[in-house]
Amino acid sequence: MDTRITLIGKAGCHLCDAARETVSRVAAELGVGWVEYDINEHPELKEDYWDLIPVTLVDGRRHDFWKVDETRLRTALGG
Template sequence: MTSSGPDGKARVTVFMRPGCHLCDVAREVVSAVCADLGESFEEIDIDSDPQLLAAYGEEIPVTLVDGRRHDFWRVDPQRLRTALLGG
């Protein structure tokens, strides 16, 4: 039911951490948009990787689409939808 990018990975990546209320909201938005479009997403806990923590610790959640930075702090559902549709 979900599709992946050309390399077989999820098209959307969300860098987050447990207990983050903005991350919970982002998860809901990303999950809904990806479900509507038949896309997949993955969540990565930045606390488990010192490099990710250094890179994204102040901006989580951070969303990537096709490996490119898309949003941070908040995810706009229409903007995400447009990016996934190639707009």
């Protein structure tokens, strides 16, 4: 399974928790892989995305920030 979705967030972030649930559900339904990075453990991500988390990337390109729109995510993944 190819990793197509990247979620960038942090612990204790309620928006990140909601994004994680959406990403996990959509990825499972569409059979695509996803990975999550904690912004506090990656200085380069913190510099680029601190004020936007949660951030989702699809195929390495920024897709959404602050919130994951499920319909938009499905469309981007071809589902």
